[in-house]
Amino acid sequence: MPHGLSTEHEELRRTVETFAREEVAPVIGDYYERGAFPYDIVAKMGRMGLFGLPFPEEHGGMGGDYFALCLALEELARVDSSVAITLEAGVSLGAMPIYRFGSDEQKKTWLPRLCSGEALGAFGLTEPGGGSDAGATRTTARPVDGEWVINGTKSFITNSGTDITVLVTVTAVTGERDNGRPEISAILVPAGTPGFSVGQKYSKVGWNASDTNELVFDDCRVPQANLVGERGRGYAQFLRILDEGRIAIAALSVGLAQGCVDESLRYAAERETFGKHIGQYQAIQFKIADMEARAHTARLAYYDAASRMLAGEPFKKQAAIAKLAASNAAMDNSRDATQIFGGYGFMNEYPVGRFYRDAKILEIGEGTSEVQRMLIARELGLPT
């Protein structure tokens, strides 16, 4: 059994680790406080090629693999989740659907810009009426005179309203199947298309330096060629995208969980009470030991899911397990780290407070923990 990362993966991991420590850590707190999108950090990430990691060079990518993306996400999230989710959504929700299912024309038009990080893409699935039950999409796209006419609203869409957002791929009902169920397709809508407006900016609990918006489509017309993949395959396609995305979110969660360990170790060696460093108390040591164990096991779970995916083996169950375990680890570790920091843990100027606020969404986004359990149960053959 191979042990450890390949030289190239390890060098990438170390490069992103240094980048996060030197370029992100000193400035991100300020962006977070202001709820501002960190354009200059994203531009630097773009120049390093992070947005092109899993894509081939012919499309402007780095010729790496999905695991490379996961390693980058983990290292970024060790320092900050807002920049990590910007990368995750940009790659696995923005560019990946076009790479996997798009036409040659769509790939040529969009991928080089998305891979460079100079432009961001988004994926709009969730609606005000529901996210977990993605088949219940209400947004419609009617074919009229060689165009799609789109109507509906999408909620909580990451990367959809930045100055560099160039497109959003939305799922929409494009007709009715023979069995009377809705036919769902994916359609690419360029930013700035008349009838497509970016609605309110949310006031969020966490991920405050990332961009999340409501999107409104009001008789928005795009050419029929903007269909992504086959008509009626929108639902199936996005399931594949979400299966992969779960591994990425697991990696991001592991990063947050590890960041909690990093910060706690530092603080435990520094803070004194009753004449001793708090790291000398077993109560604190055991907390940190548990935190490290959670981060480590969750990492193994996502490494396993990623290696199955890259080997072309089924990975649905492993991805769901990884996401479930890792988001749990992130939640538990951020709670423990905040506790170790005492009153300072509740102050925004310390990263652990940010970790605490950023952890909760990991149990919700890209499939809630309940949805992961449903998937695992189904994979075990339990009745649906």
Add this chain to the structure above:
Amino acid sequence: MGVQGGWPPAMNIVVLVKQVPDTATERKLSSDDKTLDRAASDGVINELDEYAIEEALLLREKHGGEVTVLTMGPDQATDSIRKALSMGADKAVHVNDEALHGSDALQTAYALSRALGRMEFDLVVLGSESTDARTGVVGAALAEYLELPQLTLAGKVDIEGRAIKVQRLTDYGYDVVEAQLPAVVSVVEKINEPRYPSFKLIMQAKKKPVEKLTIADAEIDAAKVGLANATTETVDFAPAPPRAAGTIVKDEGDGGTKVADFLAEKKFV
């Protein structure tokens, strides 16, 4: 030397890279021979050499040509070579021989000059000092051995044709110094912002040629290198004393006075 036709002529640039112990970890001298215990800490590329590499890459982007990394060091120095290649250098030369162990700055410059003697180059770029030995003399000594102009402490480099112009940073501002290529340039941190390697280059790095030279290959005279023949000797060494705890002044209305008293006591004011 090295002109490959076309205008402006393509530049062959050699960047000198030294692997040093990570400044973030504790560094130790080994008591056997008073040389650095390189096994005791992680090796990284000397920080200033990253600026040298970046400058070479920027010059290549502007003028065309090739960037070759040259390092003298033990087997572990391959880590620094890979990092330099990941940043975008085209190839590397690694001088590695047991006989070089313990060479001082002068001998290092001599050995590097021999290796350079086998190569075609228009420009040699290096850091102005290393973070471990910190003599800051390799650039100057190397230029002497090669009988080439040296432009040190460069904060900006401009090349036009065969003329090189450098802003040499000083305590009071900068001097502008000029020379004709080929030349040796040492750089300071202000010169640029080194890039982070991209994954594409990280993956390409392992396919780039790395030439390994022994002292025989580079025609380095064994009698002129190594600890036994060093021109300088480390007589004794001691670890730096641990830093004493600072004084914390608690402001109880008289904080300003206390700070002023402290500064006066230390003869700062």
